[in-house]
Amino acid sequence: MKAVVQERFGPPDSLRLRDVDRPRAGAGQVLVRVRAAAVNPYDWHMLRGDPYAARLLGGTGLTRPKARVAGIDAAGVVESVGADVRGLSPGDPVLGFCPGAFAEYACTSARLLAPVPSDLTFEQAAALPMGAVTALRGIRTVGRVRSGQRVLVNGAGGGVGTFAVQIAALLEAEVTGVCSAGNADLVRSLGAAHVLDYARDDFTDGRERYDVVLDNVGNHPLGRLRRALTPAGVLVANGGGSPGRVFGAIGATLKVAAVNAVTRQSLRPIIPTTPDGPAHEDLLAVAALVENGQLTPVVGRTFALADAAEAVRHVEEGHARGKTVITLS
Structure with missing residues (x-):
């Protein structure tokens, strides 16, 4: 073959x-x-x-x-x-x-x-499989998003982000998507109430605060990301880093855990989805959402x-x- x-x-x-x-x-x-x-x-x-x-x-x-x-x-x-x-x-x-x-x-x-x-x-x-299951874990399991919360998805036009926007909107959250200008219409069509252009808008400037931030990109320092959270907000970190780094996402995850121990805010990584340990129940849940017309x-x-x-x-x-x-x- x-x-x-x-x-x-x-x-x-x-x-x-x-x-x-x-x-x-x-x-x-x-x-x-x-x-x-x-x-x-x-x-x-x-x-x-x-x-x-x-x-x-x-x-x-x-x-x-x-x-x-x-x-x-x-x-x-x-x-x-x-x-x-x-x-x-x-x-x-x-x-x-x-x-x-x-x-x-x-x-x-x-x-x-x-x-x-x-x-x-x-x-x-x-x-x-990997994109939708990661989004489901990030929004529902790790972020514990609830109706009426303000949720921001960084990287909303990507493989995980397009699913995350839909799942957060399905949970009746007010969703803000951060993406390129070319993906703005797509992200709105998936359920985002607001869309920010990452090239022009800095969601970490502290002017707006969110109950949950799902970061799929890793292009902002942890301190800046915390400025986008409410005092008791949740940061869901999905990887980060770039090729050639010694620690990459592993180092970022350890830093998130260290800071989490000394702040009221909740900083949580998504446990990576790998062939050795994906949750079968999450895979079936994703398929059911698609079957019911709730996820595309x-x-x-x-x-x-x-x-x-x-x-x-x-x-x-x-x-x-x-x-x-x-x-x-």
Whole structure:
């Protein structure tokens, strides 16, 4: 089968399209014929081994990427199931966390999959797992957003932000989205009552205060972010950092935890969504929201499998609109 492999740490150009053996489903596993795979910041962090501290902790691999085939978010059709798998059969359309998703076939645990909601394309379905689950955790679980609260989403036009705006609005919060001018209409259409242009408006100037701030970008110091919160407000930190940093998001998370111990405000990181530990219940909850018409994936650009390096580079540059998706026939 064709697959995008990552043999060494490096930039997106180090990805290669290769012929590799098709995986087989073991006990409790499902082999998925991939029809679409979404690109996440997770993918370029894995490829670059960034931050370096993650290599020592085993998150990305020590001397080379721990997963030979790139990708994690996929949607497709069940090809075969292993022993002890219940509720899934060949031909079923599924979405979920599939390590090695940038390939014609990927094998994963049955508990990391959910049915594709009706009337959803495979491209839209692939956009859901990491982005929508992270947004759900950030807004509902970590931020504990309630009706009537003022919520700001930094990076509202991106892969997590487009979901977060919708979920916060669904919870009847007054949502402010921070994005580029080109994404303003999109963010309003998703439920934001107010939109700020990040190139012109500084939401950390202290003039407006919010009950919950979800920061998907990491482009403001922690002290400035706290100025955007009410005295008892909640900052939800979703990663941050850039390629080549020694500690990256790990260091940012530790700083958030340290400051949280000495302030009335609540500063909380989102526990990263990874193939080793996503919550199956969150994945099913996201699929249910889509099925009920309460959540809509935003697919910004699509790429062919052979152009996976370009797709990863597009996401790494930090200005992708909605989710970036790789399509397979």
